[in-house]
Amino acid sequence: MLIMLAISVWLLITSFGFIQTKRAGAYYVPTKTKVLHMLSSLNPKPGQTLIDLGSGDGRVLRLAAKEYGVRAIGYEVVLWPYLETTFKDWFFFKKHPNLKALVETRKESAYTADLSKADYIFLYTSPVFNEKIAPKLIEELKKGAKVASLTFPLPGWKPLQEHHPEGM
16 A cells, blocks of 8 residues: 555656646756766866756756866756755765855756856757747857757757767
8 A cells, every 4th residue: 555655656746747847848858977978078167157957857067066166057947856956966965065065956947047157058958948948048148158958959059069979
């Protein structure tokens, strides 16, 4: 009986998350570890700011802070990945307490995010989301800011570089 209750609660939470992600315009798909290393192509420097729109479980944020010393801010509107981030961050900060000041996840829509201080934007979203967010990026990003979009291009944007990691 307890197993049935646990399965029911899990199904309820995941179906609620699916509805939330559909409404947000992107689905939660964890980023493959190989792809995270494409951050190096951005050439991030300590003191700069990376914003991940639809940050999921926060792995891009933690890697950016740990490997490159950048301030990493994530925006995640879906409850389940946001809670997963909070859980994983707790363990990460136990191991790396000096990085706590560099990583922040906000349960807030990407559409209301302040992007004006971003040196880098990281997107692993959907074609629909990218189409909707592109005008905001154009309007708010400072000159010289770089955008990394995995899998789906930004409509009307010409990439400066393209990476094709194995298995993607």
